Amino acid sequence: MQTLAEDDDLIRAAQDGDMASLEILLDRHHDRLRAVCARVVGRGADADDACQQALISIVKNLDKFDGRARFTTWSYRIATNAAIDELRRRGRRMADSIDDEDNYTQLASIGNFDDAVSAQIDVQAALEQLPEEFRVPVVLRDLGGLDYDEIAETLNIPPGTVRSRIARGRSKLADLIGSLSGDGNQRDSGFVQGTDHD
Amino acid sequence: MTSPFSDEQLSAVVDGLADPELVQRVQASPDASARLEQLRAVSELVGTSPAPATAERRASSIAAALAAAEAVAPEGVSSLAVAREKAVERKRFTDRFSPQVMAAAAAILLVALITPFLISNSGSDTTASDTATGEISTSLSDAGGADGSDDATDSADDSDRSFDGDDSAADSIDSGSDASAAMEAAPTDEAMEEDAVENDSTADTSADDEARIFFSNSPLGLLAAIEQGGILPNLFVSDPEIQSTVNPECLVDLTDAAEPGLALAEIDNDGVRQVVVITFEEDGTNTLFDAGDCSPVG
Structure with missing residues (x-):
């Protein structure tokens, strides 16, 4: 039975100029990188552009990848930067302050919180209400599966700040969804007292 | 409903990073448990993969990256x-x-x-x-x-x-x-x-x-990619899919005019997909032509 080549083998071969290995590597990781771009950037076309830029950055910088970090972490960092660049390039920056309630818009009207979850409410619309400083750590944690230290390394911020931003980001998302359901479950979820724990 | 615990504490429980004593206390509180479930649900929602790229867009992104890998490196x-x-x-x-x-x-x-x-x-x-x-x-x-x-x-x-x-x-x-x-x-x-x-x-x-199509979002984007060395003459002309879309007479005429050569690419020209011939000329300039009717693009 033929086994799939490990990432490390593909990376080494690609670094040595093996285009077939590079193509397999890009094909293997495209979907997860594109998913992160989509969650960070929002619109599908923008996510595709960001993902393409991320892939190009990966191949142009693959010679610098030394294996000290996981390829997953390293490539998420590149994808995250590409997504943020895309956001800024398109002039679609999110609200400057997470406390600015005027920036939160109505998303939909669904019976209650559980219904909202089970109905797969457009979490993307809710995510886009969050400033990127909160959105990106939540996406890297919940979609990318990175641990706090990896996210800290990816975003170049302290792990304590990562923990705080993830908590506040999830908290606000829960409130947004709760407000849609009208079940009165939203609460002051730490934004008032919230400060980054550096 | 007011949980006696902060969302930061509950978020730590979601991530499995809270100490067992805190977990027990949260589980013992109906309000805290309810809030915990909300945060857990949010985490699962965010973790759900969004709609994927179309197969065509996916392939073009990977092809663009491979084309960049083929580019000659700066000094x-x-x-x-x-x-x-x-x-x-x-x-x-x-x-x-x-x-x-x-x-x-x-x-x-x-x-x-x-x-x-x-x-x-x-x-x-x-x-x-x-x-x-x-x-x-x-x-x-x-x-x-x-x-x-x-x-x-x-x-x-x-x-x-x-x-x-x-x-x-x-x-x-x-x-x-x-x-x-x-x-x-x-x-x-x-x-x-x-x-x-x-x-x-x-x-x-x-x-x-390894010849393949290169995709760009616009004629200007394509020219920028050439400028960066992302597209080289004669790199993509053997792709049969592209060849099938090219008017042979157009290719012959442009081949006579272009030195050191031609390349082919697909662009999104104001929302319309278009296969173009890129001419590489001796003075370093590049011009785009529609591969079907040979008309200049952009």
Whole structure:
């Protein structure tokens, strides 16, 4: 039975100029990188552009990848930067302050919180209400599966700040969804007292 | 509902990072448990993969990245294309100077040099013969014998993770090639040249096999990609899918006009997908033409 080549083998071969290995590597990781771009950037076309830029950055910088970090972490960092660049390039920056309630818009009207979850409410619309400083750590944690230290390394911020931003980001998302359901479950979820724990 | 715990504490529970005592206390509180479930649900929602890219867009993104890998690197910067060229060069060198070829060349050279000595001295001057043999052995060793060549190649292979390593390995190979230039006069030259031609042919075929379409979001984006070295002349013309969309007469006319060559690409021109011919001209300029009707684009 033929086994799939490990990432490390593909990376080494690609670094040595093996285009077939590079193509397999890009094909293997495209979907997860594109998913992160989509969650960070929002619109599908923008996510595709960001993902393409991320892939190009990966191949142009693959010679610098030394294996000290996981390829997953390293490539998420590149994808995250590409997504943020895309956001800024398109002039679609999110609200400057997470406390600015005027920036939160109505998303939909669904019976209650559980219904909202089970109905797969457009979490993307809710995510886009969050400033990127909160959105990106939540996406890297919940979609990318990175641990706090990896996210800290990816975003170049302290792990304590990562923990705080993830908590506040999830908290606000829960409130947004709760407000849609009208079940009165939203609460002051730490934004008032919230400060980054550096 | 008001949880006695902060969302930061509950978020830590979601991530499995809270201590067991906190988890027990949260579970004992209905309000905290309810809030915990909300945060957990949010986490799961965010973790749900969004709608994927279309197959076409996915393929074009990967193709664009591969095209960038093919680009010639800026001065002083390593790239996959450079590394690939080195790999081809290494293979060519090791194929050309394989131990078998080197052994055959050495044997022929040895016979060619020893024979005149044997004839002129008629076997009477053994000292001269011994000296000559010693010089030949030294010469072969200095000329980058098979073992030395392999060492250089192995060294390159071992430095996979660093292009700097590859650079030094390539330098070693170059040195080996120079040293082996002494072998050029050997009678096996012709055979070696044939080997080199075969290798060149293989490399060209390989490049053709990798030909693919390049996608850009706009004519300007495409020209920028060319500017950055992302598209090279004659890199994509063998893609059968693209060839099928090209008007042959258009290609012939543009081929006559363009030097050093053409490339093909697909662009999104104001929302319309369009296959274009890119001309590379002697003065370094590039022009885009519609591949179907040859009209200028952009």
